[in-house]
Amino acid sequence: MSILRQICLALALLFASMGSAQAHALEPGFLELRQIAPESFRVFWRKPDVNGAPMAIDAVLPETCTPTRGNDPQFDGAAWVSAWVAECPGGVSGGRLWIEGLESQRTDVLLSLQLLDASGTTHRLTPEATGYDIPEELSTWGVFTSYFQLGFSHILEGLDHLLFVFALLVLIRDPWRLLGAITAFTVAHSITLALASLGFLSVPGPPVEATIALSIVFLAVEILKREQGAERMSERYPWVVSFTFGLLHGLGFAGALNEIGLPEGDIPAALLAFNLGVEAGQVAFVAVILMALMFLRMALPRLREAARAPHSVTTNVMGYAIGCVATIWLAQRVAAF
Template sequence: MKAALFVLLSVWVALSGAPAQAHALDPGYLELRQLAQNTWQVSWRKPDVTGRPMTIDAVLPESCTPARGPEPTSDGVAWVSVWVAECETGLGGNSVKIDGLETQRNDVLLRLQPLDAPTTTLRFTPDTVELEIPQQPTTFAVFTSYFRLGFEHILEGWDHLLFVSALFLLVRDKWRLVGAVTAFTVAHSITLAFATLGVLNVPGPPVEAVIALSIVFLALEILRRKDGQLRLSEQYPWIVCFCFGLLHGLGFAGALAEIGIPPQDVFAALLSFNLGVEAGQLLFIAALSAVLMAWRFMTPSGSGRLATYSIPVAGYAIGCVSIYWLIERVSGF
């Protein structure tokens, strides 16, 4: 019945190449904090690319001195440079540019903190490498920027999507699947909020390793499944998904912590990021459902033996990738 998903997962495994990182491309981050009328503190974080800073650079308006910062230093996660710029005509109405971004796949977030206006967040993309600083920035930009960030984050997170795929293959009853997805959503929303607000502080590497382990567990459940005999994970999938959702929420929080959130717009950034994650997750589930419906339409009489073998093969494919991630992440402690 779900044989077509095997093809999808096979292509997925081939394209992913069992990536070492769950999220291969982290965004850059530029913060402009006003210290005085024409004085701004600049904090610039470049993503790390195989131990070297990505070949992009933040360029302030010509009226600012200096317009570029010093050589960055590594903090173990990204490459950071901090400097103070004097901007004679201010920043409002002038443009900030990210040199070299047009050749990359990353985005860059810009957080602007004026003294007499709300903090706002803008977004550079490979198609939009130059942005005009608004005269009166609003917090609405935070919501739209972080929603898109959450949406893209989930669609680029192979481990989170593989978990959802395994759940989709395992749980055949649609109402149990709805309950499981709801429990997963509630759980990762809780830990995402707690970790972002500083209530929880869990190291990232163990979290990423346990996330891989959660996918291994679902792969084993797929392989052990027998018709007419519901396993605990099938009878009460919301319990399993709630527990693992707590861990996946910590993974989302780790990504959000690397980017940073505006102190004055924590709620808006957290809510919009979480909504973006959910939108991406629902889109992915809808895509899987569309594949299944198309397969049923193309083979109305059933797929017979192909359906019998495709689910175990998909389970082995999911298991192999997740075990590779688990070993790699544990060895990287």
């Protein structure tokens, strides 16, 4: 078993270091244009931090605006920000703005545009689509689709959230209990996501992130301590466990959403869309894992029985791998307090 543990630890170190290295680089940028007069716009530009320096991207406003770019950004403790007022004769409708250098990055930029007449929109710029042609009339649909995409991409890039869901799939073998656990997890993080995003609940981010890692360690321990014919509490009442930890994961989602902000006037649509995007990403992940397991069971029927048996090599490999990765994350996050 010592060799098995060493192999799992080596893989966990590699996986955790990859996840840690990509954490900041995958954070989205944020560009806000808020109209303060018929031809004046207050601009707020937020770049992700990459190894202590601003990401090599820049916001370029429509060519009718002066200036089209802002001053050098300043570090605010989490990202690099700059703000300025741009004069845009005739407004910005029909103009084009873009994010220079985004095509070479692995992140997105969320654009928020708010006009004097209270209309506004949100648009997601990606490495594949770095520019945006501002329409003559703005709609709420742009807010909904952009925040849905943000929620979907956030859950798929959130390795800790996905690992928690994967640990549930490994631990819970009864389909109905698994469905109940996933449902409870969804309901719980939807509650705290809404409360925190709307300002009714405020919890410091670092302890939340550390506790999320601890929740994965807990599930890993439960996987390794499973016994034949003796269900543990997490197997008998998995919805209680997943609901409790789901509240914490919802605070983690809210922390990511608060980094970007919610558009005034379209807060309900943005919040609903982000949450639906998170759920869609989660469902897609679970579907892929279940399909992979189904094919493995068809191709290797003996592996299925081995995986279901407590303390089997397969179960131990998954349990130790999940636990090692989560423990490393926990240590990193506690050290970052």
